[in-house]
Amino acid sequence: MSAEPETGARADRERSYGPDDGILVADDLRKEFGGLVAVDDLSFAVQEQEILGFIGPNGAGKSTTFNCVTGTYPPTDGTVYFKGEDVTGIPAHDMVKEGMSRTFQEFAPLEDRPVVKNVELALAPDELFTLSGMGGETEQLAREICRRVGLGEVMDQTPSELPHAGMLKLELGRAIATQPDVMLVDEPFAGLSADEVQELTEVMESLRQHGMTLIVVDHNMRGLLNLIDRAFVIQFGSKIAEGTPEEITDDPEVQEAYLGGEEI
Amino acid sequence: MATETPLEGDVGRRRKQAVKEKLLLRDLALRHRLGILGVGLLALLPLLAQPRELNQFTYVLYLMMFAISWDVVSGYTGQLSFGHAFFFALGGYGTSVTVNQHLVPLLDGLGVTLGPVGTTVVILAGIVGGTLVAALGGVLIGVPALRLEGPYLSLVTLIAPLLLYQSFIIFGEELPVLAPNGLGGTSGLLNEPPSFVGIGTNAAVTVDQLWVDAVARYYISFLALLIVLAVTYGVTRSAAGSVFTAIREDEDAVQSVGLNPAKFKIFAFVLSAAVGGFAAAVWMHAGPNAYPNTENLFGPGRIDLSINVIVVAVIGGMGTIVGSLVGALFFAFADSVIGAFVPELKPLPTFLLGMVALTFLPRGVVPEATRFGRRLLAWRRGEVDSLVERDRTSAAKRTVDRYREEIEEIIGGEGR
Structure with a gap:
């Protein structure tokens, strides 16, 4: 072109x-x-x-x-x-x-699970049959990512309990977890x-x-x-x-x- | 690229190690110990029961598998199916037609006489065939599911088994190529497929005592249940399971972290269909009352079985897999004990039980029991109750909420 x-x-x-x-x-x-x-x-x-x-x-x-x-x-x-x-x-x-990953202005966290599990979803491989997630391995990684973006204290809460800044951090954590x-x-x-x-x-x-x-x-x-x-x-x-x-x-x-x- | 992440290193190896350690069953949570105990008790049941009771109970094992099949797609991804018998019928008719109308005539034509091993192989081939036919049905429902929102999809799932029922009548005499001898119409296929074990000649292994027959049928069905449990438990407890539940919550969120929701949705349908079809196929060769007819595979009123599996899964707890086992026990109890006193009210006690469960135990028995157990343990350790268990909304509630929103969107209710 x-x-x-x-x-x-x-x-x-x-x-x-x-x-x-x-x-x-x-x-x-x-x-x-x-x-x-x-x-x-x-x-x-x-x-x-x-x-x-x-x-x-x-x-x-x-x-x-x-x-x-x-x-x-x-x-x-x-x-x-x-x-x-x-x-x-x-x-x-x-x-x-x-x-290439992105965060969203209008947050759409998964309300049915705690913050750390929201991040963990982003670590899930796009595969139908996987061992991932069964040994607690990805959960540890998700916890590490939560700590890195400053959600260490609140990662077991549900997203609805987070303050505005916490939601931004969660968005950031989810984006980071996709390894962009x-x-x-x-x-x-x-x-x-x-x-x-x-x-x-x-x-x-x-x-x-x-x-x-x-x-x-x-x-x-x-x-x-x-x-x-x-x-x-x-x-x-x-x-x-x-x-x-x-x-x-x-x-x-x-x-x-x-x-x-x-x-x- | 130089981006560093915590995922670096040999993740695959570490994952395998972690899963292996879990499989050693050393540090089991109490609920898992109870679960294993429960499955162990199921395995010992034939020691206690009379052949006739045992046969009744063998049917409950199939009910468990059917409910698990429903739970995989509806309990996890929130795509409510009101016609799961579609898949059961495909599996049950699939194996019967494969064995009786294709494999047996073919082998007869070649002049092969089947011994016990040969018959077993033919039966297994039939089960594989039935499972594949059902899985194909899963694709058939799964693809529209990509475009249809909840309530519309539910309509499709409701109509699908009725259409299938009708096609059994239309192709009652002959379905070219696929079923040369036809699908038997409303009375079903009168030519029963061979059993693994049975009294009489139409079986791989012939026995002469009623109790041996019942026990053998029970254990073959139990083995099928273990296979179904292992497959569905494995998938739903892996990362794929959390993708399923994330689809129930928000497909955009799934997409935004690099996961293809369409792929997982179709997979959920195909897995569910294959599990249901497999269970029905095994039933035709090992279950009690194993006749490939519409009353068995759709239920007496064409939709009864589809509704029953929903009741079972809801009683036990949607989105748990194991809930289906517990739910089926409650269901069977209500059906046989209460139904025995007033048989005229037959479907009522079970449906009533479903209503009661939805009203007072909306999470289902298994999640409620888990929650109660955790509280009890925490109380014994002297912890403050509220710190232990945050109230997470249940799969049933999330699904119903989504559904209500979608219906309100359709009819233009206050939700807008």
């Missing part, structure tokens, strides 16, 4: 990316719902072990973009490369197996206190130290400044800025996008 000649109408669009430009690459990603263009030929590349902030005002198309990337629904057009392979439109569960190479974190800091933001920041930083690539989606950069290496700002489904957090906050177009709304 990148071989397509540049036409006048598309002259101002971003340069195309190839499969080897990063661990996760979106090239001319487009999603239309009926006549509504939610993602407008968006291209970006995420480098290995990077923490990328994916920023945009509410309704900018962030969630739609990542629903297309993670296979929740197929994009209308464009290509997604993951680890150099074309993974456009493969089902969500296969995408997780490829090594790239993890997409959706609005991790919404409704958290400064201390809790600090704690989660440290967890994510340590994940990166262990080799993980993280994409943090949020509608503003509050709380992200200490965490992310690079920010990518979109509005109306198109990119408006890209750069270090400092460059972004000074960018006039970004400030324009947030005028009358929240601060960046």
Whole structure:
């Protein structure tokens, strides 16, 4: 698709990316719902072990973009490369197996089992006949993951007993348990206190130290400044800025996008 | 990729080691000891019972297997099936037709005379055939289950055995290629399949005493039960079992951690169907009253057996497998003891028992007993009661809640 000649109408669009430009690459990603263009030929590349902030005002198309990337629904057009392979439109569960997992903004924990068992499900192999889970082996791993994300004290409670921050940690724990190479974190800091933001920041930083690539989606950069290496700002489904957090906050177009709304 | 996780190292080897250690049965929880004791008592039952009573009890073993079959798919994944007899009929007719209309004529045509070993092999082949036919039926129901929400799927499962019943009548004389001599209509297949052990000539091993016949039939059925228990217990206690229950809770959550819900759903149906079909197939060769007819395999009113297995599994505890064993005992008790006094009320006592269980023991007997036992042990150790057992909602309640939500969505109730 990148071989397509540049036409006048598309002259101002971003340069195309190839499969080897990063661990996760979106090239001319487009999603239309009926006549509504939610993602407008968006291209970006995420480098290995990077923490990328994916920023945009509410309704900018962030969630739609990542629903297309993670296979929740197929994009209308464009290509997604993951680890150099074309993974456009493969089902969500296969995408997780490829090594890309995500947390969800609207939590959907399994209410019938304690926190640790929620994490344990993510460790289950996608196989019908398995010895996994019978010897208490995966439960130990699940407990270890719970401790790592700061759920050590509460892992035997049911999810409904968790505070908001605990739910975020559970989402994180479940995503980690799938052993991702790239993890997409959706609005991790919404409704958290400064201390809790600090704690989660440290967890994510340590994940990166262990080799993980993280994409943090949020509608503003509050709380992200200490965490992310690079920010990518979109509005109306198109990119408006890209750069270090400092460059972004000074960018006039970004400030324009947030005028009358929240601060960046 | 360089991502480090706690799963590193030789996980497969460690898992096998852990499972082996469990199989040594050293540190068993009290409830597991009681379970093994219970199965041991079942094995010793023929020492106590008269042949006629024993035959009645042998049927209970099949009821246990049928209920386990239902529990695998409905108790675990929450896909309520109201017509599990579909699978039982496929298994029972499957083996009878395989043996009597295919294998025996074929071997006769070749001029082979079957000895005890030969007959046994033919019977085993028939059981495999019946199990496969039922498993195929599992695919047939499992595939629509991917697209249909709870109540709609239940309708399909309700209609499937009725259609099958009807097709037994339509193809009563002949079903081309598959059943050259037909499926016998409402009266069933009059040509009984050979037994493993029996009085008379139509058996692999011929015995001449009634009690030997009864005991042999009991133990063959008991062996089948052990096989069913081992397979279903193994699957539901492995990670696959927790995927099943997660499907009952939220399919999106399953998908989001890299598991394919469609695959596990179809597997649950196929496993359930195969277990039910296997049990019915063994019944035709080893059970009491082993006639391949519609009254046996669907129940007297076409749906009675389908409903009975639900009652059994609910009494014992949905989503437990072992609950089906306990439930079948209660069911048989109600059926034979209460039914003996007022036989005219026959299905009533058992259905009443199901109602009572749902109202007062909604979790089922086994989970309630486990909970009570844990509390008792904790009380003896002097622990504070509430710390021991968090009230986790039962499989039955979760399933019914989901169901209610889905029905409210369909009819546009307050749930929206």
